[in-house]
Amino acid sequence: xxxxxxxxxxxxxxxxxxxxxxxxxxxxxxxxxxxxxxxxxxxxxxxxxxxxxxxxxxxxxxxxxxxxxxxxxxxxxxxxxxxxxx
Numbered sequence: 001x002x003x004x005x006x007x008x009x010x011x012x013x014x015x016x017x018x019x020x021x022x023x024x025x026x027x028x029x030x031x032x033x034x035x036x037x038x039x040x041x042x043x044x045x046x047x048x049x050x051x052x053x054x055x056x057x058x059x060x061x062x063x064x065x066x067x068x069x070x071x072x073x074x075x076x077x078x079x080x081x082x083x084x085x086x
Contacts (some may be wrong), residue, residue: 001037001040001041001063001064002037002038002040002041003019003023003028003030003035003036003037003038003039003040003041003047004016004019004020004023004037004038005019006041006060006063006064007019007028007047007049008066009020009064009067009068009073009074010064010068010073010077011068011070011073012049012051012056012058012073012077013051013059018051018068019037020037020051022049022051023035023036023037023039024037027049027050027051028047028048028049028050029047029048030045030046030047031045031046032046032048033046041060042060042063043060043061043062043063044059044060044077045059045060046058046059046060046080047059047060047077050085053084053085053086054082054083054084054085055081055082055083055085056079056081056082057079057080057081057082058077058078058079059077059078059080060076060077061075061076061078062075062076062078063076
């Protein structure tokens with residue numbers, strides 16, 4: 001699944017375009033490498049993204065098949081670290 005779609009489906013960004021713009025500005029890394037919005041994400045990947053005045057590091061545990069309810073989003077990733085940037 002594309003990284004911009006995944007970040008939005010898992011409620012980590014408010015819109016897909018925010019996720020795409022973050023990728024365009026090199027604010028999203030997959031396994032330590034800058035990610036284009038179209039980059040493919042697999043279970044086990046480590047994603048670091050800088051948004052909303054914080055740096056988040058997550059591990060994808062599984063890729064969702066369809067839409068994800070906000071209350072269920074955390075089933076698909078594990079939060080490894082969240083650091084305030086302000």
